[in-house]
Amino acid sequence: VLGLCGLSHEFGSASDRERNPWHVTVTVIRPGQGQERCQGSLLSRYFVLTAAHCFHVDDQAPWITVDVEPKVQRKVSGLFLHPQYELGGRRHRGVPEFYDYDVALVQLEEPLGPSPTVRPLCLPCTEGASRALRLPPERSNCAEHRRLLLPEKTLDAFFVSPHGPSTLQRRHVRVKLGDQRGPCNADALRAPPYANVSALDDVVTPRFLCSGGTEPRVDPNACRGDSGGPLIVTWGQRHFQVGVISWGVLDVCGRPRAPPHARDFHINLFEVLPWLRARLRDEELGFL
Numbered sequence: 001v002l003g004l005c006g007l008s009h010e011f012g013s014a015s016d017r018e019r020n021p022w023h024v025t026v027t028v029i030r031p032g033q034g035q036e037r038c039q040g041s042l043l044s045r046y047f048v049l050t051a052a053h054c055f056h057v058d059d060q061a062p063w064i065t066v067d068v069e070p071k072v073q074r075k076v077s078g079l080f081l082h083p084q085y086e087l088g089g090r091r092h093r094g095v096p097e098f099y100d101y102d103v104a105l106v107q108l109e110e111p112l113g114p115s116p117t118v119r120p121l122c123l124p125c126t127e128g129a130s131r132a133l134r135l136p137p138e139r140s141n142c143a144e145h146r147r148l149l150l151p152e153k154t155l156d157a158f159f160v161s162p163h164g165p166s167t168l169q170r171r172h173v174r175v176k177l178g179d180q181r182g183p184c185n186a187d188a189l190r191a192p193p194y195a196n197v198s199a200l201d202d203v204v205t206p207r208f209l210c211s212g213g214t215e216p217r218v219d220p221n222a223c224r225g226d227s228g229g230p231l232i233v234t235w236g237q238r239h240f241q242v243g244v245i246s247w248g249v250l251d252v253c254g255r256p257r258a259p260p261h262a263r264d265f266h267i268n269l270f271e272v273l274p275w276l277r278a279r280l281r282d283e284e285l286g287f288l
């Protein structure tokens with residue numbers, strides 16, 4: 001087993017990688033068609049979780065590489081897009097890009113870690129997460145994980161942005177749940193590609209978590225290149241992945257004064273557990 005999930009070194013002199021040992025970058029180089037870059041997270045020795053929209057349906061595993069740390073590039077043996085992901089699935093409803101179920105798993109040719117700079121994030125609804133949450137056996141279940149990690153109220157979380165070749169910056173955001181969820185989701189229709197969309201439900205589905213905006217505090221926004229990266233919740237000294245960065249309303253990344261309707265949308269991992277469980281069955285994660 002890969003030891004303790006979601007553990008990082010937070011002491012002063014720790015490197016960015018020691019603080020975020022689960023962070024990887026996924027690169028797709030399509031022969032003769034340029035390249036695409038996304039972020040991802042290590043969930044086990046062989047599997048990286050990222051966004052499905054980083055890939056085309058005909059992408060091959062040999063075209064994909066995973067950068068674990070500077071100059072450590074790993075080959076890929078498999079690519080698994082969520083079966084219900086379909087970017088063009090709602091074109092007939094005026095939705096040019098539909099990001100529902102925007103998640104993918106990338107399988108590495110060789111196993112990784114553990115090491116001080118390479119370690120998986122805790123995946124909810126696994127035994128590793130229960131241990132990290134320090135739950136007694138009678139509370140060691142998926143409903144309890146969801147109650148603790150994703151309560152129906154505004155939630156502090158963070159994502160990680162690469163800031164140059166070897167620096168990783170944590171961006172602290174608040175996920176708008178509870179009574180702030182509606183107003184956050186409503187801003188989805190302010191995204192330029194959705195100008196002709198009439199119904200909010202055509203774009204925002206129950207799979208999404210919404211962050212960003214200026215209340216109660218100005219949240220940073222994800223850049224397109226941050227897509228696929230993990231949305232992380234901290235519990236004590238341990239870190240848990242609750243979402244995957246999918247898309248945003250405006251491409252205002254990095255700009256300090258983003259408007260209140262600059263929101264980012266993430267796929268809620270609790271909404272894709274059956275797929276994660278099936279694909280990660282042999283990874284000894286101990287799904288609950």
Ligand SMILES: Cc1cc(Br)c(Nc2ncc[nH]2)c2c(Cl)c[nH]c12
Nearest residue numbers: 191193222223224247248249250251
């Ligand atoms: C992080 C991120 C990903 C994607 Br994909 C974007 N593209 C997009 N969003 C809506 C329709 N298409 C954006 C934009 Cl725009 C801002 N941030 C983004």
